[in-house]
Amino acid sequence: MQYSDRILKTPSSFIRNILKVTDAEDVISFAGGLPNPISFPIDALKTSIDHAITTNGSRLFQYSSTQGYAPLREYIAAKYQRLHGLDIQADDVFITTGSQQALELLGKVLINKDDGIIIEEPGYLGAIQAFTLSEPTFHGVTLENDGLNLEELEQALQQPNVKCVYTVPNFQNPTGLTYSKEKREQICEIVAKYDVVLIEDDPYGELRFQGEALPYIGAGKLANSVLLGSFSKTVTPGMRLGFLITKNKELMQYIETAKQASDLHTNIFAQYVIYDYLANNDYMEHVQKIIGLYKEQSQTMLDAMAAFFPAHVDYTKPDGGMFIWATLNNGASALEVFHQAMEQKVAFVPGDPFYTNKTNVNTLRLNYTNATPEVIREGIQRLASIL
Numbered sequence: 001m002q003y004s005d006r007i008l009k010t011p012s013s014f015i016r017n018i019l020k021v022t023d024a025e026d027v028i029s030f031a032g033g034l035p036n037p038i039s040f041p042i043d044a045l046k047t048s049i050d051h052a053i054t055t056n057g058s059r060l061f062q063y064s065s066t067q068g069y070a071p072l073r074e075y076i077a078a079k080y081q082r083l084h085g086l087d088i089q090a091d092d093v094f095i096t097t098g099s100q101q102a103l104e105l106l107g108k109v110l111i112n113k114d115d116g117i118i119i120e121e122p123g124y125l126g127a128i129q130a131f132t133l134s135e136p137t138f139h140g141v142t143l144e145n146d147g148l149n150l151e152e153l154e155q156a157l158q159q160p161n162v163k164c165v166y167t168v169p170n171f172q173n174p175t176g177l178t179y180s181k182e183k184r185e186q187i188c189e190i191v192a193k194y195d196v197v198l199i200e201d202d203p204y205g206e207l208r209f210q211g212e213a214l215p216y217i218g219a220g221k222l223a224n225s226v227l228l229g230s231f232s233k234t235v236t237p238g239m240r241l242g243f244l245i246t247k248n249k250e251l252m253q254y255i256e257t258a259k260q261a262s263d264l265h266t267n268i269f270a271q272y273v274i275y276d277y278l279a280n281n282d283y284m285e286h287v288q289k290i291i292g293l294y295k296e297q298s299q300t301m302l303d304a305m306a307a308f309f310p311a312h313v314d315y316t317k318p319d320g321g322m323f324i325w326a327t328l329n330n331g332a333s334a335l336e337v338f339h340q341a342m343e344q345k346v347a348f349v350p351g352d353p354f355y356t357n358k359t360n361v362n363t364l365r366l367n368y369t370n371a372t373p374e375v376i377r378e379g380i381q382r383l384a385s386i387l
């Protein structure tokens with residue numbers, strides 16, 4: 001059979017593929033990116049499922065609006081007004097099937113074949129995958145400790161037909177890095193000079209365990225700003241609920257058309273249930289519990305790395321989120337180390353799939369949210385013995 005160039009060019013998810021081997025029971029895996037299931041509010045969701053059905057009946061089971069359940073959009077708008085001082089109204093919010101779908105819709109709406117997308121290097125591989133379906137040219141811009149490299153950003157913006165800049169400003173996937181306030185302001189100033197959409201993908205922003213929350217780069221400042229959010233990391237990923245926020249009405253209309261073509265609307269049952277959950281529970285208190293858990297896990301991993309890793313390994317120290325990023329300064333290939341590590345029954349993600357144009361890299365991603373402190377220490381010790 002003949003397949004489209006589009007799909008032939010799109011990488012299948014490296015992580016989902018390696019999870020097939022790393023998920024064996026005796027393997028200590030730092031490879032996944034799953035939220036800790038302890039953080040799912042199962043009892044409260046059970047109550048909300050009953051309550052939402054009792055209150056709304058058949059509406060939970062009927063087709064629904066493409067933009068999403070209005071009370072849920074109002075809740076999200078009010079939250080961004082309250083917490084970020086942004087002028088967001090319910091009509092500026094669009095509910096998607098996870099924020100992952102928002103990435104695919106943006107690709108469909110903005111990108112012609114070979115148009116430019118500026119992306120962090122290393123960047124979120126799910127975004128690389130979603131955008132690749134639109135056959136873009138990626139312009140990787142080095143992600144430094146405090147955000148994008150500004151010279152590279154400016155240079156990339158001057159390339160032909162660049163349509164958007166994709167960033168994860170808080171506790172980035174895969175590095176755990178957070179953009180500084182200064183870098184955010186500088187990036188906003190630079191991007192404002194060009195006719196491009198600035199995408200800020202922020203599924204981890206609420207999971208800050210140290211330091212102060214920072215203003216978004218472009219949200220509330222740039223006309224062509226798009227902010228993405230998700231309930232995956234704070235309530236449940238399985239319900240597949242994310243959202244896109246933009247004040248650009250024209251862009252919103254095209255997103256709606258693309259969404260109609262894709263799946264008509266996001267699962268309305270899930271939208272009613274999560275709204276009921278949010279309206280009747282202390283969400284902030286729930287998030288605080290997750291923060292407490294991840295703070296302890298990240299500190300345990302960092303302490304173990306400080307105690308056991310050789311001096312030639314550098315690593316990030318995240319202020320929140322789910323990941324640590326390590327660099328092997330002796331030039332070792334992370335993929336080779338991965339194979340050796342699997343023999344010792346410890347797993348991580350080699351950096352390769354997070355780059356759009358590099359292979360055999362010396363970087364790797366470690367996830368700390370899915371293991372107990374004892375297991376984290378044991379896994380890091382095993383890894384250290386290989387490094």
Ligand code: PMP
Pocket residue numbers: 033097098099100101124126168173201203229230231232237240241242
């Ligand atoms: N963006 C980033 C940066 C992510 O890390 C993830 C999840 N791994 C997503 C988007 C997708 O999240 P979801 O579709 O579950 O909302």
